[in-house]
Amino acid sequence: MDSSRLFRTSGTVIAAAALLISGSALGxxxxxxxxxxxxxxxxxxxxxxxxxxxxxRGGRGLPGLGGFGAGGTFAGLGRLGGxxxxxxxxxxxxxxxxxxxxxxxxxxxxxxxxxxxxxxxxKLAWHPCRTSGFECATLKAPLDYDDPREAxxxxxxxxxxxxxxxxxxxxxxxxxxxPGGPGGSAVxxxxxxxGVGYPAAVRAQYDMVAMDPRGVAGSEPVTCLSxxxxxxxxEVDQTPDDAGETGELVAAYxxxxxxxxxxxxxxxxxxxxxxxxxxxxxxxxxxxxAKLTYVGASYGTFLGATYAGLFPSRVGRLVLDGALDPSLDxxxxxxxxxxxxQTAFVSFAEDCARRKDCPLGTDPAxxxxxxxALFKKAxxxxxxxxxxxxxxxxxxxxxxxxxxxxxxxxxxxxxxLRAAFQGDGAQLLRLSDAYYERxxxxxxxxxxxxxxxxxCLDLPPAFRSPAGVRDxxxxxxxxxxxxxxxxxxxxxxxxxxxxxxxxxxxxIPAPGAAPILVVGTTRDPATPYGWARSLASQLSxxxxxxxxxxxxxxxxxxxxxxxxAINTYLLxxxxxxxxRKCS
Numbered sequence: 001m002d003s004s005r006l007f008r009t010s011g012t013v014i015a016a017a018a019l020l021i022s023g024s025a026l027g028x029x030x031x032x033x034x035x036x037x038x039x040x041x042x043x044x045x046x047x048x049x050x051x052x053x054x055x056x057r058g059g060r061g062l063p064g065l066g067g068f069g070a071g072g073t074f075a076g077l078g079r080l081g082g083x084x085x086x087x088x089x090x091x092x093x094x095x096x097x098x099x100x101x102x103x104x105x106x107x108x109x110x111x112x113x114x115x116x117x118x119x120x121x122x123k124l125a126w127h128p129c130r131t132s133g134f135e136c137a138t139l140k141a142p143l144d145y146d147d148p149r150e151a152x153x154x155x156x157x158x159x160x161x162x163x164x165x166x167x168x169x170x171x172x173x174x175x176x177x178x179p180g181g182p183g184g185s186a187v188x189x190x191x192x193x194x195g196v197g198y199p200a201a202v203r204a205q206y207d208m209v210a211m212d213p214r215g216v217a218g219s220e221p222v223t224c225l226s227x228x229x230x231x232x233x234x235e236v237d238q239t240p241d242d243a244g245e246t247g248e249l250v251a252a253y254x255x256x257x258x259x260x261x262x263x264x265x266x267x268x269x270x271x272x273x274x275x276x277x278x279x280x281x282x283x284x285x286x287x288x289x290a291k292l293t294y295v296g297a298s299y300g301t302f303l304g305a306t307y308a309g310l311f312p313s314r315v316g317r318l319v320l321d322g323a324l325d326p327s328l329d330x331x332x333x334x335x336x337x338x339x340x341x342q343t344a345f346v347s348f349a350e351d352c353a354r355r356k357d358c359p360l361g362t363d364p365a366x367x368x369x370x371x372x373a374l375f376k377k378a379x380x381x382x383x384x385x386x387x388x389x390x391x392x393x394x395x396x397x398x399x400x401x402x403x404x405x406x407x408x409x410x411x412x413x414x415x416x417l418r419a420a421f422q423g424d425g426a427q428l429l430r431l432s433d434a435y436y437e438r439x440x441x442x443x444x445x446x447x448x449x450x451x452x453x454x455x456c457l458d459l460p461p462a463f464r465s466p467a468g469v470r471d472x473x474x475x476x477x478x479x480x481x482x483x484x485x486x487x488x489x490x491x492x493x494x495x496x497x498x499x500x501x502x503x504x505x506x507x508i509p510a511p512g513a514a515p516i517l518v519v520g521t522t523r524d525p526a527t528p529y530g531w532a533r534s535l536a537s538q539l540s541x542x543x544x545x546x547x548x549x550x551x552x553x554x555x556x557x558x559x560x561x562x563x564x565a566i567n568t569y570l571l572x573x574x575x576x577x578x579x580r581k582c583s
Contacts (some may be wrong), residue, residue: 002139009450029456032398037354043294057094063338074459079082079516083353088276088491090533091351102327102504102507103276103506103507104507104508105309105506105507105508106309107309107311107313107510108310109152110313111181114535115148116127116142116145116148116282119140119148119282120282121274122139122282122286123139123286124158125137125138126160129158129191131157131191131192133161133195133196134191135159135160135161135162136158136187137157137158137159137160137480138155138157139158139211139281140153140156141214141278142154143266143267143270145275145278151411152266154214154219154220154267155219155220156211156212156213156218156220156283157211157212157217157219158209158210158211158212158223159190159209159211160174160186160190160207160208160210161190161191161196161203161208163203163206164203164204165205170205171205171207172205172209172293173203173206173207173291173293174206174207174209174238174289174293175206175207175208175293175294175295175570176196176209176211176280176283176284176292176293176294177189177190177208177294177295177296177298177300178294178296178298178299178300178303178304179297179298179300180297180298180299180300180322180456181216181298181300181447181450181451182216182273182299182303182451183216183446183450183451184216184298185212185216185217186212186213186216186293187209187210187211187217188217189210190209190210191210194210194295197556198556199563200220201567201571202567202570202571205571206293206570207287209287211280211283212278213267213271213279213303213454214270214271214279215267215271215450215453216446216450217445217447217450217455219442220267220273221446222264222268222446222450222453223260223264223446223563224257224263224264224448224449225255225259225444230438230444230448231389231438231442232252233255234394234395234398234438235392235394235395236248236252236391236394236487237249237379237393237394238393238394238485239393239485239486239489240489242465243293244302246466248322249383249492250488250492250496252513253492253496254496256452257497258498260449260452260498261498262360264453267453268457268498268499269457269499269502271450271453271454271457272458272502272503273302273459273503274306274310274502276303276306276454277303277310277311278310279312280292280294280303281310281311282539284314289316289512290316291314291315291316292307292311292315292316293543293570294307294318294319295321295555295566295570296318296320296321297321297553298321298526298527298552298553300320301320301321301322301518301527302321302324304318304319305306305320305324305326305510305516305535305539306326308509308510308513308516309334309508309509309510310515312510312511312512313512313513315513315514315516316551317517317570317573318437318513318514318516318517318518319519319555319566319569320517320518320535321519321553321554321555321566322519322520322521322526322527322532322552322553322554323518323519323520323535323536324531325530326508326532326535326538327505327506327508328531328536329459329460329462329490329504329505330459330460330461330462330493331463332464333459333462334476334482334487334488334490335475335476336479336528337525337526337528338476338479338480338483338487338488339479339528340525340526340528341401341483341487341525342402342479342480342482342483342484343525344523344550345371345400345404345483345573347407347523347550348403348410349364349368350412351407352364352414353367355414359417359418359420360417361367361422362398362488368482371417371482372482374417374420374421375393375396375397377434377472378396378425380390382425383396383424383428384425385425385426385429386424386443387426387429390534391425391427391428391429392433394488395428395538396432397426397437397483397486398431398435399416399427399428399429399430399431399432399486400413400431401435401483402431402432402434402435404525405525405551406551406552407551412427413431415427416430425458442484450493452497455493455494455502456493456494456497456499456501457499457501457502458501458502458503459494459501459503461493461495461497461501462491462492462494462495463492464495465492465495466492468495469488469489469491469492472488473485473488479518482510507538508535508538508539510539510540510541511540513539515541515542515543515544515545515569516541516543516545517566517569517575517576518532518535518539518544518545519544519545519547520532520533520536520544520546520547521546521550521551522546522547522549522556523547523550523551524552524553526552527552527553529546532544532546539551543575543578544579544580545562545565545575545576545580546577546580546582547559547562547580547582548582549579549583559582559583561580561582561583565580565582
């Protein structure tokens, strides 16, 4: 698989991409299955080492599941069109969970408080990174913007690659990137994709820059559990059949939350998206850029839109690819994403049925029942994997969803399912491990912990008790007969969080901002097209660009139409015409 498909989308897909490119244990049939090992490590202003490619990095802090999102949502593997009430192409976003009177995010005062001037006036001390060709530095940011104290300052990891074009006159400033999550390492994304894989014309005229958000990777990372505890957490049954299993699931959520409080108490109440967006403005000033130019994918669109809402006069060229709708509450987000993964599975099943070796059979309509039967089998008797760990139902579900993010992974999923139906769960386990950022030594990275910490701070929980989940199960099962039950229970995660949410659903108008390009993919499994439409309509200067296709996000996915439109906007400030649709 070529480098354009590595590290190109949200933080949760980084894991799967690395695994897919290695291909070694999953029977990758692609002739392009090559990858370079990760080379960044701690103590260098960079993200912690994740091991070599193929040693998964993944999604979200839920037993058996993960992603971006809010308030315990499954999302971002790591915020849709399809059944079950989600907004799809041609439908207006709205309905339950998206109050039309959601409050507006209002801009911060343009005058800089005296207490913040030392942060805005700092100069970055750049030094060579361990990854050749990149520079690294550390940015200081206040733990609490309302009460900045030097003793509590955070140290945030920053990296850049200078513009490759000859001649200073062509340089357009800095282009900041974020791959999503929340919890995806922006530094890792920069050094292993954006800084070398973004279009050459863009890299020629921009210094490519990334900062791990607070609580993530190299920036005061949140941590919650030991590796052994995390193993047990990912295996907990997320489709409880009785009071005992429900109690075990609740205990797992509570233990996870308690671990985060014990290990990361200092930062746990200060990793919100609003605070991360304020850090971005400090970095903009430290880079000596008058305005922010930015490409954010998946959750990175929420981060970018939040920046625009807080600092509209400092918006330069913003690309928000795979957009979130900030006006939605947690339950709606979870239900929409559930429908989105069902939509993606239907596309996979239809493609699979056209192949003579499809493990789900030749009838796409029956594929869901066949997959559900496999999950039920694993629930009763976990599958052997050739190791001491066995494939539980929760791990199997995560493995399947991992492959929904990119249609290039469908061949791997067919192989993994074929083996699972024969009693071998090793390949699905590898996919699940990639999602959870579990490497071959059994070590977990930070993404899962940061994901939950940010989500649970940004929005109140979708559910606060098992009773709330049970009431919502019919709607989730309608959204997805295959994934509805586990995703509904996954939405209970933030119900036991030790820190109260500081955010609420809101609309972002960003009055007076320069044109902002919002990109939506019609069959995106994690960020529904309806959300992109909604965000574009909220932004006073929003311009929607549509990709009619499968997979998560659109930029650098192979559509010349999409790439040309985004490149033109980044290089000339000219957005595509209203209504532009690409395939």
